Amino acid sequence: MDTLKKNWFTEDCEMWPGGTFSIEVKEVLYSEPSAYQKINVFDTTKFGKVLVLDGIIQCTEKDEFAYQEMISFLPLCLHKNPEKVLIVGGGDGGVAREVAKHPKVKEIVQVEIDEKVIEVSKKYLPFMAVGFDSPKLKLHVCDGFEFMANHKHEFDVIITDSSDPVGPAVNLFRENYFILLKNALKPNGIICSQAGTVWNDLDLVSNILQICKNQFAKAAYAYASVPTYPSGQIGFVIGSLDKDVVFDKPVHVFTEEDEKEMKLRYYSTDIHKAAFVLPTFVKQHLRKVSG
Amino acid sequence: MDTLKKNWFTEDCEMWPGGTFSIEVKEVLYSEPSAYQKINVFDTTKFGKVLVLDGIIQCTEKDEFAYQEMISFLPLCLHKNPEKVLIVGGGDGGVAREVAKHPKVKEIVQVEIDEKVIEVSKKYLPFMAVGFDSPKLKLHVCDGFEFMANHKHEFDVIITDSSDPVGPAVNLFRENYFILLKNALKPNGIICSQAGTVWNDLDLVSNILQICKNQFAKAAYAYASVPTYPSGQIGFVIGSLDKDVVFDKPVHVFTEEDEKEMKLRYYSTDIHKAAFVLPTFVKQHLRKVSG
Numbered sequence: 001m002d003t004l005k006k007n008w009f010t011e012d013c014e015m016w017p018g019g020t021f022s023i024e025v026k027e028v029l030y031s032e033p034s035a036y037q038k039i040n041v042f043d044t045t046k047f048g049k050v051l052v053l054d055g056i057i058q059c060t061e062k063d064e065f066a067y068q069e070m071i072s073f074l075p076l077c078l079h080k081n082p083e084k085v086l087i088v089g090g091g092d093g094g095v096a097r098e099v100a101k102h103p104k105v106k107e108i109v110q111v112e113i114d115e116k117v118i119e120v121s122k123k124y125l126p127f128m129a130v131g132f133d134s135p136k137l138k139l140h141v142c143d144g145f146e147f148m149a150n151h152k153h154e155f156d157v158i159i160t161d162s163s164d165p166v167g168p169a170v171n172l173f174r175e176n177y178f179i180l181l182k183n184a185l186k187p188n189g190i191i192c193s194q195a196g197t198v199w200n201d202l203d204l205v206s207n208i209l210q211i212c213k214n215q216f217a218k219a220a221y222a223y224a225s226v227p228t229y230p231s232g233q234i235g236f237v238i239g240s241l242d243k244d245v246v247f248d249k250p251v252h253v254f255t256e257e258d259e260k261e262m263k264l265r266y267y268s269t270d271i272h273k274a275a276f277v278l279p280t281f282v283k284q285h286l287r288k289v290s291g
Numbered sequence: 292m293d294t295l296k297k298n299w300f301t302e303d304c305e306m307w308p309g310g311t312f313s314i315e316v317k318e319v320l321y322s323e324p325s326a327y328q329k330i331n332v333f334d335t336t337k338f339g340k341v342l343v344l345d346g347i348i349q350c351t352e353k354d355e356f357a358y359q360e361m362i363s364f365l366p367l368c369l370h371k372n373p374e375k376v377l378i379v380g381g382g383d384g385g386v387a388r389e390v391a392k393h394p395k396v397k398e399i400v401q402v403e404i405d406e407k408v409i410e411v412s413k414k415y416l417p418f419m420a421v422g423f424d425s426p427k428l429k430l431h432v433c434d435g436f437e438f439m440a441n442h443k444h445e446f447d448v449i450i451t452d453s454s455d456p457v458g459p460a461v462n463l464f465r466e467n468y469f470i471l472l473k474n475a476l477k478p479n480g481i482i483c484s485q486a487g488t489v490w491n492d493l494d495l496v497s498n499i500l501q502i503c504k505n506q507f508a509k510a511a512y513a514y515a516s517v518p519t520y521p522s523g524q525i526g527f528v529i530g531s532l533d534k535d536v537v538f539d540k541p542v543h544v545f546t547e548e549d550e551k552e553m554k555l556r557y558y559s560t561d562i563h564k565a566a567f568v569l570p571t572f573v574k575q576h577l578r579k580v581s582g
Contacts, residue, residue, distance in 0.1 A: 010313070017520070018315045018337025022301070024308070044310025063490065066570065140356065199354065199518045225524055225570070227490045227529070228310070232523010233516055265572040274565035279357065281556040 009042060012055050015166055016230045023047055023228070029124050033117035036168050041124045047228060049125055053117070054167050055083045060228045061127060064094055067234055068128070069267040070224040070275065075157045075192035075238055076105065077272060078252035082156045083107065086184065087142035088172070090161035093116030096139075097131030099159070101262040104252070108137045109155070111147045113168070134250045145177070148184040154186055155218055160193040164218070165204065173208055178215045178239070188242040193223060197211035199231035205282075206289050208237050215291030217243040221286060222275035224266065248276040298476055300333060303346050306457055307491045307521045314338055314348070314519070320415050324406035327459050332415045332499045336458065337520060340416055344408070345458050352418060355385055358525055359419075360558040361566065363389035366448045366483035366529055367396065368541035368563060373448045375399065377475065379463070381434035381452035382408030387430075388422030392553040395543070399428045400446070402438045404459070436462070439475040446475055451484040455496070466501055469506045469530070477560070479533040486512065489573045490522035496573075497580050499507040499528050504582030508534040512577060513566035539567040 003227040010022040023044050030041040040052040048061025059067065072095055076082045083106045087095050099108050112118055118141070121129040132139060140147065144160075147258040158181050171177055172193070181191045193212075196204045205221060212219035216239030223235040238247060253269045254262075278286065302315040305375035314335050317543045323333040331343040331544040343494025350358065364384055366371045378386050380405040390399050405407055409432070423430060431438065435451075449472050456464040463484065472482045484503075487495045496512060507530030514526040529538060541563045550559055569577065 008311075016337075020299075020313050021310065022313060024311050044309060065576060169463050199516070223516075225490070225514075225522075227522035227524070229523075231516075231518035232520075234516070242509055259571055266570045268574070271567045271570060274568035277561045277565035279557045279562060280559050283559070 005172060009052070011057060011230070011246045013164070013166065013230075015164055016114070021057070021228065021230065023050060030120050032116070034114050036114045039116055039120055041120060051125060053163050056164060057228050058126065058163060059092060059094060063226050063228055064128060065222050066266040067229075068094035068227045070097045070222075071095060071161060071192055071236055072193065073102070073234060073264075073267040074222055074272060075159060075190045076102045076276065077252040077269075078238070078240065078245055079157050079190045080188070080249065080251055084154065084156050086111070086155040086158040087108070088158065088160045089169075091161070092121040092125055092128040093118075093131035094128035095131065095159055096134060096137055096159045100131065100134035100136050103156045104157070104250075105136060108134065109140070110137060111140045111142050111144045113141070113143050115141045138200070138279045145171070145180060148180040152183050153186055154224065156186055156189055158184060159264070160191070162194050175211045175214065178211050182215045182241070183241075185241055188240070189217070190238065190240045190242070191243070192236050192238045195237040197233045197235050198223070198279070199233065202282065204284050205235060206286055207233055208291070210289045211287060212237045212239040213289060215239065217241055218245055218247070218282055220247040220276055221278070221291070222247070222277060223278075248273045300343070302521075304455070304457065304521075305335070305367050307457060310521075312348070312519065312521065320571075321411050323407070327405045329412055332411060336337070337488070342412070342413060342416060344454055346378050347455060348519050349454060350385060350419065354517050354519055355419065355445040357515050357517045357557040358520075359385035359389045360555055361513075362386060362450055362452060362483055362485065363550050364393070364555075365513055365527060365563060365566065366450060366481045367393045368543040369531065369536055369538065369558075370448050370481045370541055371479070375445065376400070377402070377446040379449065379451045379453070380460075380536055381418040381450070381511040382424035383412040383416055384409075385419035386422065386450055386452045387425060387428055388419060391422065391425035391427050391505060395545075396427060399425065400431070401428060402431045402433050402435045404434050404501055408430045426431055436468070437470060439471040444477055446579050447477055447480055448480045449475060449480070451482070453485055455487070466502045466505065469502050472530075473506045473532070477533055479531070481529065481531045481533070481536070481569060482507070483529045486526045486528040488520065488522045488524045488526050489570070490524065493573065493576050496526060497577055500577060501580045501582070503528045503530040504580060506530065508539070510537050510582070511536070511538040511567055512569065515566060539564045
């Protein structure tokens with residue numbers, strides 16, 4: 001049996017036993033624990049700079065745009081007037097970078113609990129941390145639960161850019177979090193949360209979709225291709241207070257000129273529609289989710 | 292830096308340096324070289340039985356259906372009357388299993404060069420090798436190039452289920468192979484070939500699409516999610532002699548009843564349409580391909 005060479009970082013997570021991804025490291029740029037998690041930043045031979053939290057790859061310079069664009073533009077393009085947006089998490093700055101591009105967005109509030117992630121991203125991951133430079137953005141270092149409990153009915157769109165449901169992010173996948181999200185929205189508001197992948201844990205996906213359906217007038221699951229996430233995919237749950245929303249019919253339609261102007265590399269109006277078309281085994285499984 | 296534990300198999304391929312996938316092995320069921328390649332079959336902790344050729348994962352029991360269904364049903368559902376089908380490669384039997392399901396298919400001819408792959412699959416991978424039991428199938432152990440040179444204008448659909456373009460399969464990604472394919476087709480015939488992934492090698496994808504466009508009236512690239520392939524995806528080029536084909540409008544449309552009857556777990560008519568919707572960076576890159 002083979003064993004990996006030195007200078008390779010291997011993911012190790014209880015969530016996906018039996019298979020793992022490894023990445024060849026040129027240089028360890030940062031490796032320290034924060035108050036919340038172990039933070040690593042690697043420079044790699046083929047994936048550029050890579051952010052790792054608690055042993056799990058969060059984003060690589062090669063493919064982060066796919067995730068950041070999709071988690072941002074899916075909900076933004078489904079809301080008629082997404083003027084005020086809340087980002088929970090997203091300490092690397094990538095989601096703020098994308099949200100700021102949408103022409104209807106006037107004000108972005110971001111709450112990230114771990115100041116160290118912000119600092120490290122500003123120093124080592126400027127291609128994402130550029131998002132913090134937006135004049136539309138107000139950044140708070142605090143707990144998203146507390147923040148939302150004190151900010152009711154304020155936001156048009158709320159994006160939760162969290163790590164996976166092990167460790168500090170586990171509470172972001174529970175029903176009381178989705179109740180907070182709902183209450184922080186204005187009428188007809190929309191939320192979008194990272195929601196795991198169908199190949200690794202279809203039950204996790206159906207659980208979070210069920211929670212979302214319990215709290216929102218409409219909910220659906222969509223996915224994107226991100227090679228450095230487990231199974232090469234990442235999924236999102238989207239919940240809307242507007243019962244007339246049609247998830248695969250975005251209300252903001254972009255031309256190719258718009259795509260170029262916003263420097264979109266993954267998201268397009270057609271990709272938006274296709275993201276909700278699920279493989280047959282997923283479609284059948286998620287049909288059991290009621291609501 | 293971490294190194295992998297014993298009992299893990301790690302892929303090692305010059306085609307995708309800098310990142311690699313590893314899989315935990317319960318038991319090595321088979322490990323011998325054939326006349327053409329090194330064959331391994333593993334029983335794994337989370338992916339079931341796994342076929343590995345020359346160190347590269349070809350299919351796992353967990354996700355092989357996604358690949359086999361897509362490479363088969365994409366071309367079959369674009370041809371008005373796919374009565375006679377040629378499969379080149381596919382020695383595990385999985386593509387034959389899927390092709391035999393299509394109600395219009397009357398006759399399947401398969402040519403596989405490596406008899407050992409067929410034998411090993413029959414012994415250890417019966418969930419795929421069941422494809423060899425179809426009364427529609429005639430299986431020949433011979434070289435696909437020679438076979439096609441002697442069988443002109445015979446087939447409605449030709450599917451090339453090859454390994455990646457390193458080692459024995461490299462010739463299946465060259466222009467003279469696509470000329471043979473074209474000449475082995477009846478009028479309005481369609482071909483579908485495994486064609487690499489956009490995240491790993493966009494130039495390989497655009498090269499093979501260019502070759503296909505040079506030889507066929509119409510050609511396009513589509514993709515599917517298969518977590519145990521590098522980058523979690525696999526792509527296909529499809530070429531048609533029928534200039535009126537519209538790749539994202541299948542002529543055979545399946546109901547959910549049809550899906551169940553054929554035991555489809557990935558492919559559906561909607562998935563067919565979505566498979567041709569490419570992320571913006573891919574769409575822009577492939578636009579440079581002329582024809």
